[in-house]
Amino acid sequence: MLQIFSVGIHFDKHPVFLAALLILVWLFTVWVYRHTVPPVASWKRTVLKVLRILALAVVILLLWKPVLSVFVEESDIPILAVLIDDSASMGLVTGDSIRSDDVRAIFESPVWLDVESRFDVRYYAFADSVWVVSGGARDSLAFAYTGTDISGAWQRVPLFTVGIGDSTPAKDAMIVQTITNDIVYAGDVVPLDVRVRGVGIRGEGSVLRLSGPDGENLGTQSIRWKDNFTEETLSFSFTPAEAGTWKYQVSLDPLSDELTASNNRKSFYIKVLESKVSVLVLAGSPSFDLEFLTKSLHENPRITYTLRTQKVQGGYYEGSFPPAGDLDDFDLIILHHYPSSATSMGDLQAVSGAAKRNDCPVLFLMGSEVSLRKLDVITDVIPVRTMRYSGQTVEVSCVGASSHVIFEDDDGQPWIQWDGLPPLWTKPNIFVQKDGSQVIAAGYLQTVGDAFPAIVLRKAGWLKTMAVVPWGLWRWGFQLSQEHSGTLDAFLDRSIRYLVTREEDKLLRITTSKPIYQGGETVRLSAQVYSEGYEPVDGAEVEVLVTAGDETVRLVLDGEGNGRYSGDLSAWTEGEYNYEGTAKRGGMLGEDRGKFTVEAFNIEFLNTAMNPLLLRTVAAQSGGSFCTPETFPELAEYLQFPSRARSVSWEVPIWNRAWLLWIFVGLLSLEWLIRKRSGML
Template sequence: MGTTLTIFLYAAVASMLTSLSGLSVDFKGSPFLLIFLIAAGLFWTFVSYRRTLPPSGIGLRLLLGFLRFTALMVLIFLIFEPTISWHRELSRKPLLAVIIDDSASMKMKDGAGDRQEQLAALLSDPAWADLEENYDLAYFAAGDSLRPLEKLTLDNLKLNAFGSDLAAAWENAFRRTEHDEPAACVLISDGGDNAGRDPVQSAGEVSKPIYTLGIGDTAHVRDARIEHLLSGEIAYRGKPSQITVRVRAQGMENQPARLELLDPEKKIIASSSIKLPSDELQTESTLEFTPDIVGNLPLEVQLKTSANEWSTENNLRSLLLEVRENRIRALMISENPNYESMFFQKTTTQNPDLDLTALTIRKNGGVYDHNLSDLKKAISESDVLILVGFPGRDSPVSILAQLSQAIEKHPLPIWFWLGPRSSTNNIAKLCGELPFRIQRARNRVEADAVPIRYYAELSPDDESLEAPLWWDLPPLQSLPFSIRATAPLQTLIALKDSETGQDLGPALISWESGGRRFSATLGSGFWRWSFMSQGLMGGNELYAGLITKVLRWLVASPQTRPLRLSIDKKLFSSGEKVYFNARVFAGDARPVTSAEVEMTLRGPEGDAKFLLEPDKYGQYAGVFQPEGVGSYTYSGLARLNGDTLGTDSGGFLVEAYNIEKETVSQNRQLLERIAQVSGGVYLPADSLLELADLINAPPRVQSVGWSRRFFLNWDMLGILIALLGLE
């Protein structure tokens, strides 16, 4: 009995000492001062109660002394704000991040069978129990993004993700569990990687081993595929357009193949013969055709080979071109022949994309070489109007009235070339209120032209090519007045004094108003630019480029629609979701946040309707999952309280090609490289049992405990008052 009691007491004391081993007390200030104050408090208490009047018994004096000393200690400790902490380190099982490839390629079939069935067998392997016994497992599904899984079952996977980003998968998994310090990552994948950064480089940077389990056939297959189509989104009727096709192949080096471009009726409109490249290389060929219709033109490019391939599903790619009318019908009106109008007319007649009609106004109100009735007809048959030095202060009133009436019936975008005698009052009669006013008179000086928003608004792709040409341009001459902006406008080209560098205001501006676009030139001497060729070998002139860029911008649709629908691209792959965005604006251009935006889609599977969800910023969003392959059109209708605010429409194309189909077999080489550079090991899918023995990870150390800081708050103040009161 005595021995048992001794053992029990020993165990209790050992447990208490173990639990107190992490206990610590910290103070603010000097510890020597604390000891001195404690000793002083003890001495003062002893002196105070060594003798009392009237005399008291030893027991009462000891009690009073204890209360006094305790109150002093509480006060001293609170002054030094002690912090009492208890911490203890616990040993836990290592954590593993298990990432499962959730992309559509994991459902494909290859020489080893159905990858989905292989994955199901792997996930139900009893060896997972051994891993769970020795490790804590955090499960994730990865495709184009990463999502956590509660259970490791096939039912929790979608296997439909479009795009595989392996590097982002483990980087995000480590980031999400960084407080638990995962010891390693287990990646289950077929090795398909078609998005994001280089996974091998990323694996070498994470400083944690990645163990890869390969799904799919590892045998080398014979396959050719169209990897990419390069083409602009816009083509012009009657003008040649080119499509560059990039092709890859495996096991088919130097085999003959043929590329064919098909129109919507599956007729061949262009073709090219090629030799297939060796593994890991690519070849490209250009197909040229001339569109003869205006509108959206869906096209297909197919690759035909003579050898048996693993799959021909990746031999067909689609693209959607917007074909526009090639020639811009421009009407130029000038009052007095001058160099600007002469060189403008000469340059545009040499451009096959422009069809210019030039009219010169007589001082008596007529039109040279034309009848006055031709003016209204010319307006109705034009896409854009150019007014060079017209209207001026002395322009015929009859011409202005007829021109204003014609524009009112047939609104046109207008390019004003202002001259010394231009009248802003008369100009306003043709386009409404101007966004600027003439500010003051000044002397005309020579000035250098400096592009400001010229390329950003008109042609961003040409900036790097044409930038050096602006250094050697002949100078312009400023107008005898300056302007002050009174409404939003864009300065495309600015003027700088050639000698002093002083800012002389804009030389070319643009603005939008009433659903139309306008531009104004505020200087003279642009015609001299026609002598400067573009590039060392000659070619298109910078002056001709200026005219074409401004005219094409003017005839494009201005962004003043009450409802604006947009999608991020016009070509989607089978299985890819289409994300719609919309904005609704009131008449004063303020966003509308309480409208209802209804979408109607028409495609191969029929019609579909859904609503876009709004947010408080006037933006609306929604997603559509196409079920078929082919052309789709969409239209949107914005309503508020039963009233229609605006409509918008567009189209897109869904092709049968899916990037996941490029993973025709397991990319074992990539999975092995990922494991090698990270310090892990590659294993086949049926070797899960070996994984537990290969992973050598130390246990996690978790710190637990608590900390309390004492200072003069209400509870401590209450204890101090209670002690003094008892005394």
């Protein structure tokens, strides 16, 4: 409702002077028009007097700067915010009714219709966050989301809470947690611990089952629930036979009259790798640096290695050089300060042949005792070539030169801290990168600012090669500070993973934030796009098609810079989802595919009883009150709030309006026209 209290005009000078001046203008005009030449009719003199007085009055008003002032009072009906729990637990059955139906029944009752007539009612839904129910469309509530964040909905105003459901825990068995290894090797025995909970089912029994990727039964465990609230941990073991990413599921057989079976199943993924990576290490000589390398390989559960260390007089300390047949069985060859002057040409030709014949990746670690002349024999399987020979050894600091998966953790975030790493050694200007190589780290001499290739990668077909030009990597393994501890182990591990895993070399990689989502959770897809030179690509169109059942949804990911893209998806059903993505910029850059699962299990189902103590506490602390559906009419009567009144005032300057100038000009023009037509001077 709108009420205008007052409207007035104010001047920046005292209005008494304005009135006096207007009187003088009137007297002056009357005196001027007492006689005219030639004489005109009295009515015409009166019209001319009025026009002159009005014109001069306009000028005077402009000089006094009049301002129009308006004072208004607005009266609004009170606003009532209604916060509705839209989480999955509201869809459960309590007694003879569904909780969500109880909520709708309240909103359809005459009591609530009366409340809506007295208030400006605004509806909000909340689960793990709060959002507006658009247009008050309560029918759009899904009652399927995860979480119940009351604190996020509480904005320090009086809260009147309505408890829906039974405060007595209902009969229910559930799987709370699964604990196992995320990455295992084919043929290894994998342990699995499953934590289960039973509520209100004392004395009854249940069966827990473990199912494999194809639904095959991998084991069962029987449970006897001892009390009305029981938690137990049951153990399984299984042996994956094939490499890949596989989904497993544990499930509890449903009980009669159980509250819900949605929390009786829980899935998990494990990544099964081929048998451990087999590495051949050829060392030019025993050294402190070699000790750190073999220690890191020995402690890496993904790796088994064979070591051959060159003797000065020829041959190897650990035994003979592997024959050609055995060379073909290795997944990676590491040349550590190798070849030396004692290395035979036959051994070098065997290394080069095995790398090219089997696309076996090669990691070359330069050292002071490397024979550059013999290194030229195998230059076709390393990403650098000798430019000149030098006997000078200097210190060098390494700095990342480009983004690469070697320097990123499993979440795609940079892990290496270049600042503070101790310097290594090198012989400057002895190597240059080959065409098609990528420098991912540069070296800077301590005395000269010029950069040179420090860590270089190259991919020719399926053959990957890598060279670390500086030596003394043991210094990176001697770090005690938290930000640098484990640098050497992580660098070697991720370098080996990159070299032996073709999947990580894809130009487009699309992943989800996790493999399994609960019902109602938002699925986040992320992508990384690289060029053929493995440089991040911005400005690409990354499109993902997500399919579940008979429905397919198209999602275009948004660019985030540095070759990264992301997008969110709302899952529409439970089960397994498959996605296929492409990246284009002009032409096709890459393709990728994957899968994720949306399961019925929801954290909301771990505690399904209505919590009257919490609701009473929230209401009391905010100045409101608590009720149930049965006592809701009493609460509606309590909702009595006065209308809100607020005053508004504003000022509108008049003196600077253009239309006043046009009135002044119009009045003078009309006066001049009458005088002219009357022949007056």
